[in-house]
Amino acid sequence: MDSRGRIEIDGAIGEGGGQILRSALSLSAITGRPFRLSRVRHGRLKPGLRPQHLAAARATAAICAGTLVGDEVGSGEISLEPRDVVRQGSWTFDIGTAGSAPLLFQTLCWPLALAGFPTELSLLGGTHQDHSPSFHYLALVWAPAVARLGFPFGLSLQRAGFYPEGGGAFQATVQPARAMPPLDLVHRGTLLETEVVSLFSGVHFAVGEQQASRAERRMRANGVSCEARVVPMPGGPSRGAHLLVVARFERVRSGHSATNEGGREPDRTADAAVAAFSRFLDGRGAVDPHLADQLLLPAALVAAGLVPRPPGVDCSTRFTVGEVTRHLLTNAGIVRAFLPVEVDVDGGEGGEGEVRVRPRG
Numbered sequence: 001m002d003s004r005g006r007i008e009i010d011g012a013i014g015e016g017g018g019q020i021l022r023s024a025l026s027l028s029a030i031t032g033r034p035f036r037l038s039r040v041r042h043g044r045l046k047p048g049l050r051p052q053h054l055a056a057a058r059a060t061a062a063i064c065a066g067t068l069v070g071d072e073v074g075s076g077e078i079s080l081e082p083r084d085v086v087r088q089g090s091w092t093f094d095i096g097t098a099g100s101a102p103l104l105f106q107t108l109c110w111p112l113a114l115a116g117f118p119t120e121l122s123l124l125g126g127t128h129q130d131h132s133p134s135f136h137y138l139a140l141v142w143a144p145a146v147a148r149l150g151f152p153f154g155l156s157l158q159r160a161g162f163y164p165e166g167g168g169a170f171q172a173t174v175q176p177a178r179a180m181p182p183l184d185l186v187h188r189g190t191l192l193e194t195e196v197v198s199l200f201s202g203v204h205f206a207v208g209e210q211q212a213s214r215a216e217r218r219m220r221a222n223g224v225s226c227e228a229r230v231v232p233m234p235g236g237p238s239r240g241a242h243l244l245v246v247a248r249f250e251r252v253r254s255g256h257s258a259t260n261e262g263g264r265e266p267d268r269t270a271d272a273a274v275a276a277f278s279r280f281l282d283g284r285g286a287v288d289p290h291l292a293d294q295l296l297l298p299a300a301l302v303a304a305g306l307v308p309r310p311p312g313v314d315c316s317t318r319f320t321v322g323e324v325t326r327h328l329l330t331n332a333g334i335v336r337a338f339l340p341v342e343v344d345v346d347g348g349e350g351g352e353g354e355v356r357v358r359p360r361g
Helices: 018-031 051-063 101-113 135-147 205-221 266-282 289-303 326-338
Strands: 007-010 035-038 067-069 077-081 090-094 119-125 153-159 168-174 183-185 191-201 227-232 240-249 253-259 317-321 341-346 353-359
Touching: 007 018, 007 326, 018 035, 018 051, 018 077, 018 101, 018 289, 018 326, 051 067, 051 077, 051 090, 051 101, 090 101, 101 119, 101 135, 101 168, 101 289, 135 153, 135 191, 135 240, 135 253, 135 289, 191 205, 191 266, 205 227, 205 240, 205 266, 240 266, 253 266, 253 289, 289 317, 289 326, 289 341, 289 353, 326 341
Parallel strands: 007 035, 090 119, 183 317, 191 227
Antiparallel strands: 035 077, 067 077, 119 168, 153 168, 191 240, 240 253, 317 353, 341 353
């Protein structure tokens, strides 16, 4: 941090991807602290800002009247200086490509939730992809989890968007954050039910049926009973299919998905999602690896006292995870740079671990 209070971030640290930028954008808008990120996405095949990262930066700057420098596709350095508190209103943001609209939402939702008033968002881009949370993962797994931390969101899909055309759209209602009891997810409890959701748009119904049937057979062969649903989604200019396994345990939900990107056959899509679920079920972690990353920032906002709590109420969060990822460890470092919190991760990368987020000091 320099003498003006700007936070300097090296984008080559840890996993070196776009989440470094997205977390920094959210936290800068929340705290009012400017930052500069160098070596943007240094660890990726195509380094620098891509359209989806540029869209996140410009959208964040819009809601806090911030000043951006370096906001160009391909740029290896970008800075944001927030100028105002998060502004009230309804917002529409279009990535313009098949870039992940759910990741754009996860950048904007935290400063909006702390602004103290409801906000309506319309987001356009990709909605169902590998390597990012799908709209249905947000709605069925992520949203119930973060609601327990005091962040209620309403989500509604208008049309699905797949790679490479994109063209998807969803709407979100962001309600003001509210006080909730501490979240302790050390144990997930007994598996209560498992649901296979086979989603498709712009392709034949038989694709959705084949995905669902294959996943159901594989689950039952592994000794897990499940209910399978075939769900056609409203279409846009793109075509594709997605399969999500949602497991409901006594204390938490997990989600495991795959998309038919790159021409993946329906059976292979189903196999990939079921295999991810099986790996999680074989472990002892309470939350799946993706949810672990996505719980970290809201848990830190609670620990930093940004969500009102009655005096004397513990504002720490802890959870176990089946796999400590580099993504999780990197995100923890960004959170520590902006907020007065401690993020303790017990367990080595690639193995099981426990995460504790608590006030500093």
